[in-house]
Amino acid sequence: MSPDASSLSGMAGVPPLRGDLALVAEMIEPGARVLDVGCGEGELLAYLTGVKAVDGRGIELSQSGVNACVRHGLSAIQGDADRDLADYPTGAFDYAVLSQTLQATRNPRQVIEHLVRIGRHAIVSFPNFGHWRIRMHLMLSGRMPRSHLLDHSWYDTPNIHLCTLKDFTALTDELGIAIERSVTLDRAGQPFSLDPRGHFANLLAEQGLFMLSRRG
Amino acid sequence: MSTDTVQPSRAEQALRPGQRLVVSEPLELDSGASLRPYTIAYQTYGTLNADRSNAILICHALTGDQYVAEPHPVTGKPGWWSTLAGPGKTLDTDRYYLICANVLGGCMGSSGPLEINPAIGRPWGLSFPVITVADMVRAQKKLIDHLGITSLFCVLGGSMGGMQVLQWASSYPDRVFSAVPIATAARHSAQNIAFHEVGRQAIMADPEWSQGNYLELSRNPSRGLAVARMAAHITYLSEQALHRKFGRALRNREAVTYGFDADFEVESYLRHQGISFVDRFDANSYLYITRACDYFDLAAEHGGVLANAFRGTPTRFCVISFTSDWLYPTSENRLIVQALNAIAANVSFVEIETDKGHDAFLLDEPEFFATLRGFLDGCAAHRGLSRA
Numbered sequence: 001m002s003p004d005a006s007s008l009s010g011m012a013g014v015p016p017l018r019g020d021l022a023l024v025a026e027m028i029e030p031g032a033r034v035l036d037v038g039c040g041e042g043e044l045l046a047y048l049t050g051v052k053a054v055d056g057r058g059i060e061l062s063q064s065g066v067n068a069c070v071r072h073g074l075s076a077i078q079g080d081a082d083r084d085l086a087d088y089p090t091g092a093f094d095y096a097v098l099s100q101t102l103q104a105t106r107n108p109r110q111v112i113e114h115l116v117r118i119g120r121h122a123i124v125s126f127p128n129f130g131h132w133r134i135r136m137h138l139m140l141s142g143r144m145p146r147s148h149l150l151d152h153s154w155y156d157t158p159n160i161h162l163c164t165l166k167d168f169t170a171l172t173d174e175l176g177i178a179i180e181r182s183v184t185l186d187r188a189g190q191p192f193s194l195d196p197r198g199h200f201a202n203l204l205a206e207q208g209l210f211m212l213s214r215r216g
Numbered sequence: 217m218s219t220d221t222v223q224p225s226r227a228e229q230a231l232r233p234g235q236r237l238v239v240s241e242p243l244e245l246d247s248g249a250s251l252r253p254y255t256i257a258y259q260t261y262g263t264l265n266a267d268r269s270n271a272i273l274i275c276h277a278l279t280g281d282q283y284v285a286e287p288h289p290v291t292g293k294p295g296w297w298s299t300l301a302g303p304g305k306t307l308d309t310d311r312y313y314l315i316c317a318n319v320l321g322g323c324m325g326s327s328g329p330l331e332i333n334p335a336i337g338r339p340w341g342l343s344f345p346v347i348t349v350a351d352m353v354r355a356q357k358k359l360i361d362h363l364g365i366t367s368l369f370c371v372l373g374g375s376m377g378g379m380q381v382l383q384w385a386s387s388y389p390d391r392v393f394s395a396v397p398i399a400t401a402a403r404h405s406a407q408n409i410a411f412h413e414v415g416r417q418a419i420m421a422d423p424e425w426s427q428g429n430y431l432e433l434s435r436n437p438s439r440g441l442a443v444a445r446m447a448a449h450i451t452y453l454s455e456q457a458l459h460r461k462f463g464r465a466l467r468n469r470e471a472v473t474y475g476f477d478a479d480f481e482v483e484s485y486l487r488h489q490g491i492s493f494v495d496r497f498d499a500n501s502y503l504y505i506t507r508a509c510d511y512f513d514l515a516a517e518h519g520g521v522l523a524n525a526f527r528g529t530p531t532r533f534c535v536i537s538f539t540s541d542w543l544y545p546t547s548e549n550r551l552i553v554q555a556l557n558a559i560a561a562n563v564s565f566v567e568i569e570t571d572k573g574h575d576a577f578l579l580d581e582p583e584f585f586a587t588l589r590g591f592l593d594g595c596a597a598h599r600g601l602s603r604a
Contacts, residue, residue, distance in 0.1 A: 033560075055562070057562065057563075063566075063567055063569070066564075066565070066566060067566050067568075067583060067586075067587050069564070070534065070564045070566050070587045070590050070591050070594075071586050071587050071589070071590035072590055072594075073590050073591070073593050073594025073595075073597060074564075074594065075532070075562050075563065075564045075594075076564055076565075077553055077557070077563060077564060077565035078565055078566070078567060079565075084554075084557070087554050087557040087558050088557055088558070088560060089558060089559065089560055092560035093560070
């Protein structure tokens with residue numbers, strides 16, 4: 001834990017982050033304004049507030065998640081990425097983060113457009129549906145693929161808009177969105193370096209993590 | 217500013233104890249009238265710290281008063297927020313300095329229709345000017361100035377208290393470090409106005425009301441006021457809570473009596489609510505304060521765009537609503553949140569799951585207390601307030 005964390009007396013302590021969130025946190029400059037969409041119980045926000053002294057806000061679908069955030073002194077509202085991002089003004093935040101939530105939105109294209117509008121940078125992570133295990137699963141078993149990141153049956157999954165890395169980069173190209181940084185992650189959540197547009201990344205990465213911005 | 221802190225007379229002190237500020241400068245009201253001098257009756261709890269940074273202003277609701285955390289001088293019941301405010305509690309008087317003022321137009325010592333109009337030496341009655349929520353807040357600001365507090369750590373309140381919180385944050389953003397509007401709305405809805413009108417008509421239909429002159433005629437429109445309270449009280453509860461509490465249970469009898477006595481427990485309960493209310497409240501005051509709520513529409517003052525009421529605000533907000541509150545429902549509270557999001561203000565929004573209706577903000581709701589405490593702790597950390 002950084003010494004900065006103890007200066008916020010509202011923070012009892014800042015626990016370490018799960019792998020992909022730690023990578024997100026690394027991308028964020030200290031003191032920035034951050035909107036975390038789908039903030040859960042505020043793990044990332046607590047870390048960023050405590051360690052990087054960011055001005056953070058969260059949006060979370062579950063009321064219990066929001067209440068937990070506020071109980072811990074974080075700013076959060078109950079809301080949903082599809083409906084509520086439209087309320088925020090352009091350029092209001094340095095970073096708009098959407099971690100492992102894109103595939104559960106009703107209109108991911110619009111959500112991405114809002115993220116790069118609201119944030120000078122958008123940070124988006126999602127499970128790669130092009131991973132070889134998923135392809136094999138469907139081919140060999142003939143059943144809808146499940147993985148440790150996508151652990152639901154087809155009939156009750158919240159993940160209604162799954163995509164591959166190639167699908168995602170094709171959409172950002174179509175929307176004229178620049179990819180400032182990208183990280184591919186393996187099964188253990190460890191980053192490895194491959195061109196996210198390439199064939200190998202699309203086969204080998206279990207997750208993609210992108211920092212985006214509007215072109216120009 | 218010329219102000220005096222006066223000692224009320226002994227009789228007055230026994231009836232409505234506490235502190236008084238008399239302001240001799242005129243208060244310019246929204247109606248165009250001006251009021252001078254005027255009195256603000258208030259209570260404080262805890263100690264103001266050396267840099268005057270730990271003050272919390274509590275804004276009371278329609279029928280509330282300044283006796284937040286001490287027995288009520290008339291009813292002897294515990295203060296209306298004594299579950300929340302006190303040593304070691306969520307509003308910790310060991311840490312914070314709590315201030316609550318009786319609203320302008322109220323009947324617990326602040327200037328209002330019950331008080332003597334100093335110009336004529338008789339009660340104001342209906343000659344008291346019609347006031348608004350913004351007028352209440354203007355008067356409170358004089359008090360905060362008088363106490364030498366340049367920035368309130370927090371302004372909080374529920375229902376009409378929440379309207380005052382919004383008005384404070386809008387009118388004096390640099391004086392409000394954090395704001396907690398609870399179970400409230402940025403405008404009174406047609407339904408809200410309609411219920412208030414029922415209450416007012418009940419009072420005015422009571423012959424004892426005497427066109428508002430009952431004080432001078434030594435009369436008391438207690439029946440009208442009690443009916444107003446009964447009707448309002450229903451709106452403070454949820455259907456579910458009423459059912460859980462009373463169902464169709466009969467009152468001390470085995471069967472219905474085929475008459476109009478209070479056969480049902482719920483009738484008896486409401487009658488009790490009405491009768492006990494008139495001991496501590498003034499009928500004309502009820503007219504004035506309900507009117508102030510009805511006139512409240514913060515967006516209207518800002519070109520119809522609520523976000524404009526808060527543009528550039530440095531205040532940290534926490535909006536709180538309750539699932540079963542149908543008087544100030546979550547949807548109304550969410551409009552406040554949307555307006556604050558539209559200007560990227562620092563806002564939290566919590567909806568508390570409860571079946572207790574609008575009244576939940578006055579009751580012991582652990583989730584509500586825990587989130588409020590978390591919000592205040594977070595704000596205190598940002599403000600650099602030390603722990604108690």
